[in-house]
Amino acid sequence: MKILVINAGSSSLKYQLYNMTDETVLASGRVERIGMDSSIVTHEPADKPEVRHVSEILDHTTAVKRVIDMLTDAEHGVLHNMNEIDAVGHRIVHGGETFKDSVVVNQEVKLEIKRLFDLAPLHNPAHMMGINAVEANLPNVPQVVVFDTAFHQTMPRTSYLYPIPTVLYNRHKVRRYGFHGTSHKYVSSQASAFLGQPLEQLKMVSCHIGNGASCTAILDGKSFDTSMGMTPLEGLMMGTRSGDLDPAIVPYVMNKEELTLNEVNSMLNKHSGMLAVSGLSSDMREVEQAMNEGDSRAKLAFDMYVYRLRKYIGAYAAGMNGIDVLLFTAGVGENSSTLRRAVCEGLTFLGIELDEERNSVRSKETRYISADSSKVKVLVVPTNEELLIARDTYELVQRKQNS
Numbered sequence: 545m546k547i548l549v550i551n552a553g554s555s556s557l558k559y560q561l562y563n564m565t566d567e568t569v570l571a572s573g574r575v576e577r578i579g580m581d582s583s584i585v586t587h588e589p590a591d592k593p594e595v596r597h598v599s600e601i602l603d604h605t606t607a608v609k610r611v612i613d614m615l616t617d618a619e620h621g622v623l624h625n626m627n628e629i630d631a632v633g634h635r636i637v638h639g640g641e642t643f644k645d646s647v648v649v650n651q652e653v654k655l656e657i658k659r660l661f662d663l664a665p666l667h668n669p670a671h672m673m674g675i676n677a678v679e680a681n682l683p684n685v686p687q688v689v690v691f692d693t694a695f696h697q698t699m700p701r702t703s704y705l706y707p708i709p710t711v712l713y714n715r716h717k718v719r720r721y722g723f724h725g726t727s728h729k730y731v732s733s734q735a736s737a738f739l740g741q742p743l744e745q746l747k748m749v750s751c752h753i754g755n756g757a758s759c760t761a762i763l764d765g766k767s768f769d770t771s772m773g774m775t776p777l778e779g780l781m782m783g784t785r786s787g788d789l790d791p792a793i794v795p796y797v798m799n800k801e802e803l804t805l806n807e808v809n810s811m812l813n814k815h816s817g818m819l820a821v822s823g824l825s826s827d828m829r830e831v832e833q834a835m836n837e838g839d840s841r842a843k844l845a846f847d848m849y850v851y852r853l854r855k856y857i858g859a860y861a862a863g864m865n866g867i868d869v870l871l872f873t874a875g876v877g878e879n880s881s882t883l884r885r886a887v888c889e890g891l892t893f894l895g896i897e898l899d900e901e902r903n904s905v906r907s908k909e910t911r912y913i914s915a916d917s918s919k920v921k922v923l924v925v926p927t928n929e930e931l932l933i934a935r936d937t938y939e940l941v942q943r944k945q946n947s
């Protein structure tokens with residue numbers, strides 16, 4: 545079975561084509577700047593050179609058509625024709641309280657995702673465009689949706705409720721949902737397999753540190769608490785997002801600076817975090833480089849980023865009354881030994897001991913970075929959200945075919 549995995553954003557669409565017989569990636573790529581004057585298509589077949597071209601792609605339907613054309617292209621393609629695509633799996637950021645697991649797309653599922661637009665205005669409308677675009681291009685192919693929020697649906701009320709009037713939860717479903725669930729689920733199960741210990745017996749803190757960043761406490765193999773909230777803005781300091789702040793700052797700044805709701809939202813989501821504090825970049829590589837060259841704002845941004853992450857790890861260790869495993873994943877977590885060292889240096893009170901040599905290894909494999917004598921096992925676990933989406937899609941489509 546061949547499965548196409550799609551992660552549709554408002555102006556981009558990323559894809560990976562899997563052969564599920566051996567879970568190999570046949571091709572991957574992305575369409576960027578959809579709806580803008582010059583869209584960029586990058587297509588990377590597994591055994592052929594990368595192709596990149598610029599053209600005008602006005603909407604997601606055209607983008608999906610272009611992806612299919614690339615996958616079936618005589619020269620750069622990996623399929624003879626589009627009928628070889630057996631199913632499509634989508635990443636959906638917000639599943640609200642409705643979706644506790646991945647599901648096969650039908651009219652009802654689409655309506656529910658639409659109802660959730662309000663809770664994730666930046667993400668869900670774009671995902672819906674992706675689903676509709678696939679429907680238009682591959683009308684008889686089953687589609688499955690995999691939610692970032694699903695893994696966190698096990699959180700207890702003490703973790704997911706906010707201390708505000710209950711009517712806001714009852715009427716508007718204002719609560720913590722949490723995100724990056726597909727990644728936290730994948731890396732925690734990889735870690736348990738690596739350690740040869742059942743997930744249910746490990747108290748874990750999983751740090752997904754990419755452009756968006758979140759930290760999850762995993763207890764009894766389930767999400768117990770997580771740093772992102774009703775939206776992916778709460779929690780850790782991120783590339784361009786503020787993370788936690790005093791909520792009173794919002795009306796105060798709106799008043800002083802005469803900002804609209806959209807403007808303040810954009811300020812906190814797109815113009816804050818590492819970018820704002822460093823005054824330089826949201827990209828950790830650039831911030832680290834500037835810091836090493838003596839830039840004091842970059843150093844402050846890095847130190848704040850580390851401090852805020854360390855506080856969450858400590859809070860979750862307290863929340864679970866212990867921690868057995870600390871793991872790092874995603875762009876920064878997998879690649880920045882400097883960040884990992886800085887975080888762990890302040891956590892020796894928990895029994896965390898880093899092994900400097902192990903920490904400096906660069907690899908795509910799950911690995912220890914703690915010393916053998918460390919009470920807490922510290923791991924780097926490369927994430928693979930797309931693979932988990934492909935697996936869920938495969939399983940649900942097979943189940944449907946057999947029923």
Ligand SMILES: Nc1ncnc2c1ncn2[C@@H]1O[C@H](COP(=O)(O)OP(=O)(O)O)[C@@H](O)[C@H]1O
Pocket residue numbers: 753754755756783826827828829830832874875876879880
């Ligand atoms: N070698 C590296 N050292 C430090 N940071 C890195 C390195 N490689 C990638 N990153 C950082 O990873 C982040 C992107 O992570 P990623 O998980 O790809 O993000 P997202 O999926 O949220 O866009 C960027 O801040 C980038 O600078």
Ligand SMILES: CC(=O)OP(=O)(O)O
Pocket residue numbers: 637692723724754755756757776
């Ligand atoms: C939910 C979220 O923050 O996703 P990303 O890290 O892809 O921005």
Ligand SMILES: [Mg+2]
Pocket residue numbers: 754755756
């Ligand atoms: Mg990501």
